Each structure stands twice: as structure tokens, then as C-alpha cells.
């Protein structure tokens with residue numbers, strides 16, 4: 088036996104032994120080749136077995152009869168493209184007459200078993216063309232974000248989807264979002280990833296962290312305004328509403344100039360304004376929203392009503408003024424008092440981490456994607472950070488953000504501290520940065536924060 092044959096036998100034997108464990112590196116070294124060959128060789132028989140073929144058309148049958156040939160076989164969707172990726176394979180299929188995208192979606196679990204893949208998901212690209220994404224291993228087990236991401240202004244690659252693609256938080260497409268989850272489910276890590284993704288962009292970050300500031304205050308260098316208690320939060324939200332009204336006045340002034348000019352675009356939001364006039368967009372991050380909505384005394388009730396009213400106004404009118412809400416909490420339902428469900432209805436983007444009961448899952452998806460409720464309940468307790476994300480289109484996906492530590496997020500914020508815009512309306516809430524620890528000093532308005 089030559090040296091080459093021995094090496095080949097060793098490689099094949101090692102690959103065979105490792106196949107059942109399927110770590111990510113196994114996939115990259117051997118799996119991708121095996122899976123491509125397997126899918127191509129088994130394609131016709133698997134499609135037939137999964138009921139994804141159509142009988143030959145009448146003219147093909149007639150032609151076979153006329154030329155005295157055997158009866159043609161049923162045909163599977165035509166493969167337009169097969170692309171191996173870092174996590175699996177992507178197949179683009181042209182459907183045969185009589186098939187629809189739902190046929191493939193309904194057969195995805197059968198396809199997964201038949202092709203020996205970890206996961207198969209399908210989505211319609213355009214009429215008659217469906218994309219099947221196959222993953223060779225559990226990509227959410229240890230999240231590694233793809234090196235290349237399609238970054239655009241106000242679009243953050245925040246997590247990995249179970250089909251291996253990137254999940255983006257796009258503020259211009261989905262202005263406001265709600266993130267729910269039980270304690271220790273991964274909400275703060277998700278929010279940290281958002282801050283780290285937004286830090287290099289031209290955006291002002293505003294934080295309301297009612298967990299005594301433990302999550303957002305270490306990131307203070309990149310924040311234009313911070314509040315760590317409901318009293319400061321109510322003033323900060325009022326200031327944001329005032330700023331929103333100011334931005335509306337700028338848009339109105341710009342409209343008067345262009346309304347008389349035929350064929351000119353009329354500004355309907357900050358993104359239609361010329362660069363030199365465009366106010367800085369603002370992302371408002373609220374951690375533990377229930378703390379803002381709970382009250383014990385009459386005074387606190389009045390404060391709570393002011394807070395919720397300001398949040399509703401920002402959610403209703405903020406998009407055009409470039410003010411986007413990112414609200415995080417353990418529960419967000421009618422038990423938090425009046426106007427909460429009205430606010431929730433404005434939060435288009437929904438992300439739910441592990442929850443402890445069906446009611447909490449319903450708060451996230453009951454009104455937009457009822458089948459996602461079951462998926463939320465099924466998130467295992469030992470997979471912290473795994474979440475279900477959906478939007479008003481009714482679609483949903485399983486995602487997990489990379490495990491970004493607080494130290495890593497702080498480093499990113501410090502690196503981009505020079506990008507922190509100074510907004511005059513929010514100046515009183517700008518964190519005062521000192522080199523020393525804030526210790527036991529109350530972190531209220533203009534409080535020192537360390538990073």
C-alpha cells in the first residue's frame with residue numbers, strides 16, 4: 088500500500104468516526120463535500136419519497152407513446168443553484184407546475200432526515216422559485232457570526248439564525264421593538280450586542296436602565312443620555328418628546344421649500360432631508376420596562392402615567408423624527424396598567440427569549456404569530472440566549488446572539504466614544520465620566536459613570 092492510500096484511508100476513517108458528533112470544524116473539513124455529494128446523488132429519490140414530484144405532463148406522455156419510449160418518470164423541482172456555505176448548503180429550486188412553496192415548507196422535516204442534515208428551512212424568493220437552506224450542525228450551539236455582513240446605516244447584524252444566515256435589527260424597516268424573556272434568559276446580552284453594533288454608527292444612544300444602571304452605565308462613554316431611575320426617566324422621556332417636536336418642525340420647514348417645486352421629493356421623515364439638515368437618529372434602549380410601569384403611591388402613579396404616555400407618543404410619532412425604541416422586559420402585558428397594550432401594538436419587532444409560562448409568550452407573539460408562541464415555550468432552559476424573533480408579517484425564526492461579554496462591549500463603546508453626539512435637549516442627562524468608580528453614589532441625573 089502506498090503512503091497516499093494509507094493517508095486516504097486514515098482521512099476517511101477519521102471522518103467516519105467523527106460523523107456522529109458533527110462539530111463545526113468537522114463540517115468545514117469533510118461535511119460540506121459529503122453533504123453536497125449526498126444531496127446530488129439522492130436528490131431525485133428523496134424528492135419522490137417526500138411527495139415533492141409531479142407526474143409527467145400530457146405532451147411528454149404523448150411523445151413517449153409516439154416514439155415508443157418508456158413512460159417518463161415523475162419530475163422533482165429543478166435545481167437552479169447549489170451553493171455550499173460555512174454552515175451547510177443552499178439550494179435554489181424551480182417549482183414544477185402544480186407545486187407551491189408550502190409543499191416544501193411542510194416537507195422540510197422529512198427532507199432533513201432524508202438528506203441527513205441538522206436543519207432544513209425553506210423560503211419563497213419569487214413566484215415559482217424557492218430557496219432551501221440546509222445546516223450541517225447546530226449553528227446556535229456556539230454562535231460564530233459570518234465574517235461578511237451586509238451593513239447599512241441603522242442596520243445591525245445582531246444574531247445568527249438557525250439556518251446559518253444573519254439576523255439583522257434594521258431600525259429603518261422596523262423602527263420599534265420589544266424583547267421579552269425570563270430572568271437569566273439572555274435579554275441583556277442581546278441588548279449589549281445591539282449597543283456594540285450601533286456604537287460605530289452615526290447614531291445617538293439613549294439608555295433607561297432601571298436595574299440601577301448595571302447593564303448600560305458601564306457603556307456610558309457611547310451614550311448621549313442615561314437614566315437609572317423612574318424619576319430621571321420621566322424627565323428624559325419628556326426631553327425626547329420635545330426633541331421629536333423640534334425635528335418635526337425642521338421637516339415641516341423643509342417641506343415648505345420643496346412643495347412648490349414640481350417633481351421634487353417632499354420630505355416625510357429625517358431620511359428624506361439633505362445630509363446637512365438631517366438630525367442625528369436616536370435609539371432609546373429601555374431595560375426592565377416593568378420598573379417604569381409599577382407604582383405604589385399616588386405620586387408614583389402620576390409619574391407612571393407620564394412615562395407611558397411619553398413612550399406611546401414616541402412609538403407613534405418617533406419613526407419620522409428618527410427616534411427608535413428598543414424595549415426590554417420580563418413581561419409586557421395588560422397587568423402593567425392602562426395604555427401598555429397600546430404601546431405594545433406599536434412595537435413591530437418582537438423577540439422572545441425563554442419564558443416561564445405561555446402567557447408571557449403570548450405577550451410577544453399572541454397578536455402577530457400564534458405558531459411562534461409554541462416555539463418560545465420550547466426553548467430549553469440550558470440554551471441561554473436562544474430566542475424566537477418575528478415581525479408583523481407573521482414570519483418567525485430561531486436566533487441566538489453571540490456571547491458578547493460586558494468587557495468586550497465596554498471596549499467597543501470606549502473605542503467609538505468620539506462618535507457620541509451631543510444633543511442640546513438631552514444635555515442634562517449626559518453621563519458625567521470620571522476615571523473613578525461611582526461606588527455607592529446615586530446614579531441619577533448627571534451622575535458619574537465609569538467604563
Ligand SMILES: Nc1ncnc2c1ncn2[C@@H]1O[C@H](COP(=O)(O)OP(=O)(O)OP(=O)(O)O)[C@@H](O)[C@H]1O
Nearest residue numbers: 269270271272273274275276471472487488489490
Ligand atoms: N447568546 C448567549 N450565548 C451564550 N450564553 C448566553 C447568551 N446570552 C446569555 N447567556 C448567558 O446567560 C446569562 C444571563 O444572560 P443575561 O444577563 O443577558 O440574562 P437576562 O435575561 O438579562 O437576565 P436578567 O433579567 O436577570 O438580567 C449570561 O451571563 C450568559 O452566561
